[in-house]
Amino acid sequence: MASERLPWICKDPASQRLFELAERVAPVPATVLITGERGAGKDYLARLIHELGPRRDTPYIKIECESLPPPLLESELFGHERGAFPGAAERKPGRFELDAKSTIVLDEVAALAASTQARLLRVMEERVFERLGGKEHLRVEARIIALTNADLATAVKEGRFREDLYYRLDLVKIWMPPLRERRADILALAEHLLAGIGATHGRPKIRLSEVAKGVLEKYRWPGNVRELRDTLKEAVICGQGETLEAEHLPAHMRAILDGNRPEAGARSLEDVEREAIEATLKATRNQIGRSAKILGISRKTLLEKRKKYGWV
Template identity: 45%
Template sequence: MSDRPSVLVIDDESGILDTLRILLKNRGFEPKTAQGGKAGLAALKSGRWDIVLTDIRMPGVSGNDILEAAGAMDPELPVILMTAQATLQSAIQAVNEGAFYYIQKPFSNDELITILQRAAEQRSLKTENKQLKREIRQRDRSRWVEPIGGAKSFRDVLRLAQQVAPTESTVLILGESGTGKEVVARYIHELSQRSDGPFLSINCGALPESLLESELFGHVKGSFTGAERNKEGLFMAARTGTFFLDEIAETQPSTQVKLLRVLQEREALPVGGTEPVPVDVRIIAATNKDIEQEIKRGSFRSDLYYRLNVISLYLPPLRDRPDDIPLLAEAFLRRIGEHRGEPSKRLSPEALAVVGEYRWPGNVRELENALEHAIVLSPGETVEAAALPERVRTPKGDPLVSDRPVANPTLEAIERAYIMWVLQSENGNKSRAAEVLGIDPSTLYRKLARYDTDQA
């Protein structure tokens, strides 16, 4: 905050605005006036303010509307409400709704300046506190859990993640299922200026379209059957933090249009609502699909892709970084032991050789699941090769190489062949297959239905 705190003054009477502007400027503030609630709301959204001073009773957009919008944009922004018809009940209600102070007209100049100075001091202390926490976090790098891997291709990804983390740029993470896209997204969040805020995530392929939109954007009471009260969407719940949209390519065109609005306008429209809500989040998206191919097929909007693809990170599959397998295995054995309240187990040389030779189509997630399986079946301190899942000990030949119907199969054909292979490897267990594939069971059922197989 500068030496002269900025104050947005909102009232529908020009005479009051002129008086307050002169007063505040002479007392060390930097005032900006807006006549009427509608103009005040626009000024609130377009600028950065240390304090908001607003009348309550204004036609169209009231002071309470300004208070609500300010709270959505910045919960720590002090809002002072002015009114000529104050009651104890209305004052208590305003403070409970987040107002810094509730002052009754007419008021003395000294009374108002004292309140503004207190608001400025509180704002300054909170800003300094956040800055100190950020500096401590930046010094204490040991608190960050850096993704595990020593392969050059993976280290290059981490270096780029470290470069883009302090910025506000949108990031698109590409890679096969199970390669650790959410782990990298969390890493970017921890290194960012938004690390004090929340990290929220959603799998866009795990929910039907109507429910997904309600989760993302929220809804207003009565907008659909069962909407008995207003609900805040995840874009609003993640304010000041990071929102991770996994499986972004699974969204439907109507949802993509709304996501595009969030990226362009930094505001979201709740389901059934008429007034957009400001959005203050850093967006990271991820997909295991070839989005450019999806654009050609007409299932993904090119304008949304270009908005998301400001910075792209490609996570290599585990089979392309075999030297990282022992590192990951050791880390997973230690973590699983901690969760189970047991000493960390170790892989026997034979077991280590087996996990090193397996291709890991489910990548890091499949490795972790296989090790947890082996630990449960290993009573001693050492995990033997026999405790590993059968598919890891005796891998089958890759049907994508030996049984290709054409020389150059489509991406959809490859995806279908891989899904059917995993399903067969798991003896038809769809829940287990979905876990290995790194997708929600409902997504697997939809894909099987699209393939029109007997497994659906």
């Protein structure tokens, strides 16, 4: 199962379902929200939806909502009129105007400032917008896909995200399970990625040893597919020969092989902390105050740790 252009590796039933979902939502113009951990493949899935749909021959436009200051981001999306703000010497159309036939992907939508959220809500509800400083109503025809690894429901509870916009975005939502919850994908993805990496680094015949496969299959992959790709890349660059052995993998991954040794249960404090926080947030359904109380840390510390472990 693969689109013509983008290979979608889906050995696991969970990712087969994702592919089927992508096929179903691709032809309709509805806004889609894709959530999931960092590196899980949200961007990749958005690209697949774009390529399976009628806009496949138009550019795939990804806007990093986190990295642009709100006025610049709004100008990028909606455009501006001459004199809209100091330095706006000319009228400039935005992405919604220039790329009306395309797919516009809003990456890390949870990071949008209140003013941008308000403008986006209008786009969702009425399909219209104005250039900054302008009065002319322009129609939105682009397809919007929003991505986030934050829990938007929590962001709403904490007053950081508009509830009305959340409900709009939540209508067609796709959750990408982390790699550790679609174990059957690990080796299939590893082999696919390794073939590409090997080819670019002059080792086209490189294969995984059986022991290395065992390590990859058992590891937890907190950084998901991106961590898998980066791990393989490093192993290919640092090793030689036609086999990628377990020794070429980082020590903390190889530690999995020590399963029968006395230090088998040994884990870093950071791992213990991450697992404790993850389990508590899950048990309280992401209630920050309650989780902080159970963990015996302040709300502030919990929010910082959530960020550190890449859950926001």
